[in-house]
Amino acid sequence: MSAPAMIAHLLLERLTRHCLPRTPEDQGVMEAAEQVAAFADSGREQGILAYIYLFHAALSLPVIRSGDRVLDLACGPANQLAQIARLNRDCQFVGVDASQRMLGLARDTLARENLDNVTLRHGDVTCLNDLAAASFDAVLCTMSLHHLNDVGALTRALAEVRRVLKPDGGLFLADFGRLKRAATQRFFAYDRADMQSAPFTLDFLHSMRAAFSFEELQNALTDSRLDAHGYHTALAPFMMIFRSASRRELDPPLVQRVQAAFRQLDRGLQRDFDNLARWFGLGGLPLPCPIR
Numbered sequence: 183m184s185a186p187a188m189i190a191h192l193l194l195e196r197l198t199r200h201c202l203p204r205t206p207e208d209q210g211v212m213e214a215a216e217q218v219a220a221f222a223d224s225g226r227e228q229g230i231l232a233y234i235y236l237f238h239a240a241l242s243l244p245v246i247r248s249g250d251r252v253l254d255l256a257c258g259p260a261n262q263l264a265q266i267a268r269l270n271r272d273c274q275f276v277g278v279d280a281s282q283r284m285l286g287l288a289r290d291t292l293a294r295e296n297l298d299n300v301t302l303r304h305g306d307v308t309c310l311n312d313l314a315a316a317s318f319d320a321v322l323c324t325m326s327l328h329h330l331n332d333v334g335a336l337t338r339a340l341a342e343v344r345r346v347l348k349p350d351g352g353l354f355l356a357d358f359g360r361l362k363r364a365a366t367q368r369f370f371a372y373d374r375a376d377m378q379s380a381p382f383t384l385d386f387l388h389s390m391r392a393a394f395s396f397e398e399l400q401n402a403l404t405d406s407r408l409d410a411h412g413y414h415t416a417l418a419p420f421m422m423i424f425r426s427a428s429r430r431e432l433d434p435p436l437v438q439r440v441q442a443a444f445r446q447l448d449r450g451l452q453r454d455f456d457n458l459a460r461w462f463g464l465g466g467l468p469l470p471c472p473i474r
C-alpha cells in the first residue's frame with residue numbers, strides 16, 4: 183500500500199462533506215461458487231485476509247470468558263471462526279450462515295483444523311428462531327453486516343443479538359465502514375489487486391459500496407439497546423469495530439497463543455497487521471496485549 187496515496191485519500195475523505203449512498207450487495211447470502219471460493223481462499227493460512235482475522239481475534243478476546251458459549255453470526259467459510267476457536271479452546275462456538283455453500287467450506291475448515299469446539303447451523307441472522315433467548319455468553323460478527331439489505335435488516339439482526347445474548351454478555355462486531363468517495367472505495371479495493379484474485383477484488387469493491395456508515399451501525403445498536411463502544415480506523419472508517427466492555431484480563435498463556443499465531447504469519451502479513459493495529463490505535467482502540 184502506498185502510504186502517501188493512502189494518506190491523500192484519507193485526508194480527502196475528511197474534507198468531503200457528502201457521503202455516497204449505499205449500494206447493497208447483489209448477493210447478500212453468498213452462494214455463487216466463484217465468489218465463495220475466492221473469499222474462502224483469501225482467508226486461508228497466509229491468505230490476504232489472514233492478518234485481519236488475527237487482528238479481529240485478538241481484539242475480540244476481552245469480551246470472551248473461559249467456558250463461554252459463543253455465537254458467530256454469518257460465519258462464512260469459518261476461517262475467522264477457526265482462528266478465534268483455536269485461541270479459546272475452552273469455549274464452545276456456534277457458527278451460523280445462510281449459505282449452504284459457505285457452510286460446506288466451513289465444515290472443511292473445521293475438519294482440517296481438527297477443531298471440536300465449533301458447531302455449525304444453517305440460519306438467517308435476521309431471524310434466529312431456533313436459538314433460545316439468553317443462550318449465549320458472547321456474540322461475534324465479522325465482515326458480514328454489510329451483506330444485509332438495509333438498515334431495517336440490520337436492526338432486525340441486532341434485535342436478535344439482543345435476544346439471544348445473556349445480560350452482560352460480550353459483543354464484538356467488525357465490518358468495513360462506508361467511505362464518502364468512490365475514488366477512496368476503489369483505492370482500497372484495488373490496492374492489492376496484483377496479490378488477490380479478480381473475483382475477490384470485485385467482491386471487495388462491492389463490500390466497500392455496501393458498507394453501513396459508522397453512524398448507521400451506532401444508531402442501530404442504540405435502537406436495539408445493545409451496549410458497545412464504536413471505533414474506526416483513524417481519519418476515515420475504512421474498518422470499524424463495536425465492542426462491549428471488557429469481561430476478562432488476558433492471562434499469559436492466552437497472550438502467548440496470540441503471539442504464536444502472529445509469528446506464523448509471513449513477514450508481509452505481519453507488517454499489514456502492525457499497520458492495521460497502528461491505524462486503529464490512532465483511532466482510539468489499542469491491541470489488548472503486546473503482539474511480540
Ligand SMILES: C[S@@+](CC[C@H](N)C(=O)[O-])C[C@H]1O[C@@H](n2cnc3c(N)ncnc32)[C@H](O)[C@@H]1O
Nearest residue numbers: 210211212256257258262280281306307324329
Ligand atoms: C463476507 S462473508 C464473511 C464471513 C466471515 N464472518 C468472515 O469474517 O470471514 C459474509 C457472510 O455473510 C453471510 N450472510 C449474508 N447474509 C446473511 C444472512 N441474512 N444470514 C446469515 N448469513 C448471511 C454470507 O453467506 C457470507 O457467508
